Amino acid sequence: MGFREWVLPLVRCSLREKERLRSRLRSSSDNLMKALALLSGGLDSILAVKLIADQGIEVVAVKFMLPFVSEKKEYADEVARKLGIPLIKVEVGEEYLEVVRNPRYGYGSGMNPCIDCRIYMLREAKRLAKEVGASFIVTGDVLGERPMSQHRRALELEEREAGLENLILRPLSAKLLPETIPERAGWVDRTKLLDIKGRSRKRQIALAETFGLHEAYPTPSGGCLLTSKEFASRVKDLFEHNAHVTTRDLSLLKLGRHFRLGDSKIIVGRNEEENKLLAALKGPDDYLFEVPGSGSPVTILEGPKRREAIELAAKLTARYSDANARSKKIMVEYKTEHGREVILVSPLEEHEVARLRV
Structure with a gap:
């Protein structure tokens, strides 16, 4: 055939x-x-x-x-x-x-x-x-x-x-x-x-x-991410909170630090490359957070946008920004469907980070 x-x-x-x-x-x-x-x-x-x-x-x-x-x-x-x-x-x-x-x-x-x-x-x-x-x-x-x-x-x-x-x-x-x-x-x-x-x-x-194949193949990087304890936790969390999973959801699993507050999900970039990818993968209903005028991660807030979730996303953004070393109160900017807004927060404490991390 x-x-x-x-x-x-x-x-x-x-x-x-x-x-x-x-x-x-x-x-x-x-x-x-x-x-x-x-x-x-x-x-x-x-x-x-x-x-x-x-x-x-x-x-x-x-x-x-x-x-x-x-x-x-x-x-x-x-x-x-x-x-x-x-x-x-x-x-x-x-x-x-x-x-x-x-x-x-x-x-x-x-x-x-x-x-x-x-x-x-x-x-x-x-x-x-x-x-x-x-x-x-x-x-x-x-x-x-x-x-x-x-x-x-x-x-x-x-x-x-x-x-x-x-x-x-x-x-x-x-x-x-x-x-x-x-x-x-x-x-x-x-x-x-x-x-x-x-x-x-x-x-x-x-x-x-x-x-004569010793140079005929490149060395592969990584492997099956599902065997990783941290990544497996992210997948399990995704399935528990999403009835329908998309390819975009899977792409986001590979990026940043992940945090969970109820049905709200927060992803914080770890470097410039991840920041660019997170900004590109931002959904139409997601909020994007940054600390203006400072080295800052890009943070995405998915799911319900309650005040508590917005404050947490801002505090996480502040914690991982360069401004964290200089100030106890940090101005964080975030983009919503209505435009840009700002919020003044203290960086999240370490024990809270560990408790909320996926």
């Missing part, structure tokens, strides 16, 4: 890049075995792609752009370009947020629904595989590397729930797992696959050296 037009809107790239991708996928020989690989951009998925591509199988990569993963947006493009494979980038929708809000198989150490997240991506991969004419799925899973989602029972569960039993090939650990259809059918030579397990990275690093 050939590549279909409706997949292209899922790809985040220029029109020229879309046309290039369309051309590459259409020009593939219908007789050439094809696999769809989940490309995180990490070393494991890169090696998995390399092991399969070296067997003469055409690999098309898919990268799911998850809102809770901290990495530069161009990262996957750079990796795919160096591997010489086409890349489909898929922005997840609101159905993914529901997976995070109500995971069937629970959370990991934070708010990370690892198994449900994997099932979601594999189901989407199954759909895309049909569209690009791929016969099986490739992942960089390593048996026992991740305690929640990469033990044997979890891998079997993910396959079953995604409707991909025996069609997910994990080249790095394949010799430790039951034979898949690609192996039994002779599409893939099992003897050229590996038996890596556990959390050590030594074999992967050595393999990257052997393949």
Whole structure:
């Protein structure tokens, strides 16, 4: 089955890049075995792609752009370009947020629904595989590397729930797992696959050296933010106070210091870059606070604008401004739907900061 037009809107790239991708996928020989690989951009998925591509199988990569993963947006493009494979980038929708809000198989150490997240991506991969004419799925899973989602029972569960039993090939650990259809059918030579397990990275690093891939991938920054205790608290707070969560809400979770007063939410920028982003993300009903004429954070007040919430936002703005070192009373300016207003406040005390922080 050939590549279909409706997949292209899922790809985040220029029109020229879309046309290039369309051309590459259409020009593939219908007789050439094809696999769809989940490309995180990490070393494991890169090696998995390399092991399969070296067997003469055409690999098309898919990268799911998850809102809770901290990495530069161009990262996957750079990796795919160096591997010489086409890349489909898929922005997840609101159905993914529901997976995070109500995971069937629970959370990991934070708010990370690892198994449900994997099932979601594999189901989407199954759909895309049909569209690009791929016969099986490739992942960089390593048996026992991740305690929640990469033990044997979890891998079997993910396959079953995604409707991909025996069609997910994990080249790095394949010799430790039951034979898949690609192996039994002779599409893939099992003897050229590996038996890596556990959390050590030594074999992967050595393999990257052997393949000449030690400089073929950049070092990713961050990881899944949902495993962070502080970020998980922010997500939980957001879900508890918002029935409908938007992509803007998710962007704000990554910025500033967060405080909660009832249904009112206050976000205080930590540096100039965050200040600019907060100002850009300010909603039409939000109030924006600053200390004029002084080094000041940008503060956003969301939700009900009761006097107590306005005063708290002003006190927090004053506390984190340069004026805090010079004055006990600080003039804070804030913008409302009616224009600019000012309020004179004392910076918030430390014990109050800790009590209200999310």
